[in-house]
Amino acid sequence: MSSEMRDKILEFIRDEYLDDEDQVIDEGTSLITSGIVDSFSMVSLKNFLEDEYKISLSDEEASAEAFNTLNSILKLVRTKLGSE
Amino acid sequence: MNERTAPRGKASGNSNIGDIDARRREFKWNRARQEAGLPEGGPFNIGWLCTDRICESGSGEKTALIWQSSTDEIKRFSFDDLRRYSNAYGRYFTDLGLDPGDRVAVFMDRTPDLYIGFLGGLKAGLVMQPLFSAFGEEALEQRLRNAGTRAILTSRKLAFRIRKIRDKCPALEHVIIIEPGDLQMKEGEQAFGIADAEPLDSFTCYEAKEETPSILHYTSGTTGQPKGALHTHGSLPAQALTTKWVLDLKKDDLYWCTADPGWVTGTSYGILGPWSLGVTQLVLDGGFTVNRWYEAIQNHGVTVWYSAPTAIRMLMKEGIEGAGQFDLSSLRHLASVGEPLNPEAVIWSQEAYGRPFHDTWWQTETGAMMVTNLPGMEIRPGSMGKPFPGITAAVLDEANKPIDEPNKPGQLAVRPPWPSIFRAYWEREEAYKSKFVNGWYLTGDQACIDEDGYFWFMGRDDDVINTGGHLVGPFEIESALLGHEAVAESAAIGKPDKVNMEVVKAFVALKAGFEPNRKLEMSIMNFIRKKLSPLAMPQEIEFVDKLPKTRSGKIMRRLLRAKEWGEEVGDTSTLEDD
Numbered sequence: 001m002s003s004e005m006r007d008k009i010l011e012f013i014r015d016e017y018l019d020d021e022d023q024v025i026d027e028g029t030s031l032i033t034s035g036i037v038d039s040f041s042m043v044s045l046k047n048f049l050e051d052e053y054k055i056s057l058s059d060e061e062a063s064a065e066a067f068n069t070l071n072s073i074l075k076l077v078r079t080k081l082g083s084e
Numbered sequence: 085m086n087e088r089t090a091p092r093g094k095a096s097g098n099s100n101i102g103d104i105d106a107r108r109r110e111f112k113w114n115r116a117r118q119e120a121g122l123p124e125g126g127p128f129n130i131g132w133l134c135t136d137r138i139c140e141s142g143s144g145e146k147t148a149l150i151w152q153s154s155t156d157e158i159k160r161f162s163f164d165d166l167r168r169y170s171n172a173y174g175r176y177f178t179d180l181g182l183d184p185g186d187r188v189a190v191f192m193d194r195t196p197d198l199y200i201g202f203l204g205g206l207k208a209g210l211v212m213q214p215l216f217s218a219f220g221e222e223a224l225e226q227r228l229r230n231a232g233t234r235a236i237l238t239s240r241k242l243a244f245r246i247r248k249i250r251d252k253c254p255a256l257e258h259v260i261i262i263e264p265g266d267l268q269m270k271e272g273e274q275a276f277g278i279a280d281a282e283p284l285d286s287f288t289c290y291e292a293k294e295e296t297p298s299i300l301h302y303t304s305g306t307t308g309q310p311k312g313a314l315h316t317h318g319s320l321p322a323q324a325l326t327t328k329w330v331l332d333l334k335k336d337d338l339y340w341c342t343a344d345p346g347w348v349t350g351t352s353y354g355i356l357g358p359w360s361l362g363v364t365q366l367v368l369d370g371g372f373t374v375n376r377w378y379e380a381i382q383n384h385g386v387t388v389w390y391s392a393p394t395a396i397r398m399l400m401k402e403g404i405e406g407a408g409q410f411d412l413s414s415l416r417h418l419a420s421v422g423e424p425l426n427p428e429a430v431i432w433s434q435e436a437y438g439r440p441f442h443d444t445w446w447q448t449e450t451g452a453m454m455v456t457n458l459p460g461m462e463i464r465p466g467s468m469g470k471p472f473p474g475i476t477a478a479v480l481d482e483a484n485k486p487i488d489e490p491n492k493p494g495q496l497a498v499r500p501p502w503p504s505i506f507r508a509y510w511e512r513e514e515a516y517k518s519k520f521v522n523g524w525y526l527t528g529d530q531a532c533i534d535e536d537g538y539f540w541f542m543g544r545d546d547d548v549i550n551t552g553g554h555l556v557g558p559f560e561i562e563s564a565l566l567g568h569e570a571v572a573e574s575a576a577i578g579k580p581d582k583v584n585m586e587v588v589k590a591f592v593a594l595k596a597g598f599e600p601n602r603k604l605e606m607s608i609m610n611f612i613r614k615k616l617s618p619l620a621m622p623q624e625i626e627f628v629d630k631l632p633k634t635r636s637g638k639i640m641r642r643l644l645r646a647k648e649w650g651e652e653v654g655d656t657s658t659l660e661d662d
Binding site: 016023035048064 | 193240375551
């Protein structure tokens with residue numbers, strides 16, 4: 001499940017936000033501070049996570065800090081899945 | 085809180101502008117060069133004035149740029165570095181066969197090459213065309229095609245985006261890629277950048293006159309595609325003097341303008357203003373997080389900070405406690421631009437930082453600040469302030485006559501000339517002419533003036549959407565939406581948003597065979613984000629069977645907007661019958 005979730009979110013980020021196909025991103029890559037995902041684009045990432053994992057994220061939960069790396073996103077989704 | 089009775093902040097004294105009343109009475113624009121310390125009678129080339137001139141004055145070794153990358157790598161450039169590397173860029177552009185007057189776009193994140201390449205292009209007499217790095221393919225194509233851009237300076241990752249539209253831009257001969265690494269170059273692509281370039285000690289700058297075109301900034305309107313506002317080398321006294329008097333920059337300041345040079349604030353006050361005064365500035369590349377911004381102020385010792393209401397509201401969300409975790413005591417003056425600064429933000433900044441944000445109002449077309457809260461002036465939270473010395477502003481009635489009655493709304497207008505007023509909309513002469521009526525420049529903003537001469541922003545006079553301090557045209561979004569396979573017709577409006585003032589909302593009628601659902605909504609949102617930009621992406625899509633139209637078939641955005649904002653719908657007599 002964990003690896004599947006990781007790959008799915010990573011694929012979405014690659015498809016939606018990366019121009020350079022050779023750009024390497026992993027669990028620790030800063031998505032927000034590196035500018036890969038900006039504050040406006042966070043909405044589409046939030047919608048993806050909500051739809052894919054049937055969770056609901058408040059504006060406070062979908063913060064720049066929570067979305068900054070794949071690791072922090074995975075942590076957020078897992079927490080929500082555990083609590084919902 | 086009532087805006088007019090809110091507590092009033094007061095900025096610190098000992099400001100560059102000195103006696104504000106005397107300035108208002110006596111200042112004339114023909115004294116701007118002298119007041120800003122710029123040479124009378126030329127040279128006028130902005131590239132030279134912001135680099136060589138500072139070096140000639142003995143400040144060559146002074147730090148001009150502290151650059152912090154998105155991965156927090158830090159580089160410093162002296163004014164002499166700016167001078168020599170911009171020389172190298174000027175030489176490179178010239179050797180490439182680019183001629184004075186050619187449009188050259190800069191399209192990249194906030195890297196040193198953006199700033200230095202921009203100055204180098206100006207030195208070579210080119211018309212520099214800054215483009216926001218988040219622009220999608222269609223937004224990019226429209227601007228390159230309209231301007232007939234001959235070359236574009238970009239980064240490796242954005243080169244991929246340019247490749248997708250290259251064949252639709254026949255004038256685009258050169259794609260210059262900084263640090264391409266192992267990227268396989270295609271025809272017309274070449275590598276150049278300060279990482280590999282030899283700094284050049286001498287370059288003969290193009291002898292620009294005051295009216296020589298310098299910068300082409302695109303801005304959105306209600307109708308048609310974005311228009312390129314053309315500025316000249318003679319604009320610099322306006323940017324330099326407003327930087328000196330409004331931002332109050334002094335020789336030893338460390339200044340941070342948070343705007344991206346893809347927008348006019350990022351060039352007028354993120355390049356021209358501070359460097360024409362020989363002031364050190366910080367550039368922070370990468371995205372926004374509260375901690376990152378506060379750390380930047382703390383670690384670099386920022387003294388003057390020019391930011392935007394959207395960012396300030398995001399900082400407010402973290403509370404005063406968030407600010408309290410950092411040492412922000414270096415800050416001595418704060419200013420804001422891009423959208424109206426709400427009174428709560430002014431009051432909050434007084435509590436959080438011990439000083440208020442000073443709101444400023446101006447536009448891409450004005451090139452420099454027009455209505456401002458000057459340091460030392462009594463601030464009325466929520467007000468744009470008063471016209472800058474030498475600027476005559478008014479609100480006009482429907483007959484385009486100034487309204488004398490206090491607090492009565494009308495269209496905000498400014499009386500030309502001033503040095504930085506735009507000289508044309510590129511290839512859109514009629515649109516340019518329509519902005520000037522009865523000797524006034526019509527801003528498209530609604531405002532009122534109180535009994536004491538303070539200006540208060542009321543809203544847009546048209547359908548343009550102000551999101552996060554950037555203008556987005558509804559027509560541009562609606563046109564792009566038609567490119568989506570499911571969209572039959574649409575209307576884009578701004579809907580209220582606590583942080584961004586407005587965000588884009590689209591009403592969409594689907595083609596036969598498509599059913600509204602969440603997946604389709606996401607598909608449409610992401611389609612616009614990639615085509616235009618994240619700013620233009622609808623944050624909400626409402627599927628409708630049909631859109632309200634006039635009997636002549638024009639979509640009544642006004643009706644949709646009024647409903648969204650809970651306002652009176654107004655006259656619906658022209659609405660088509662069901």
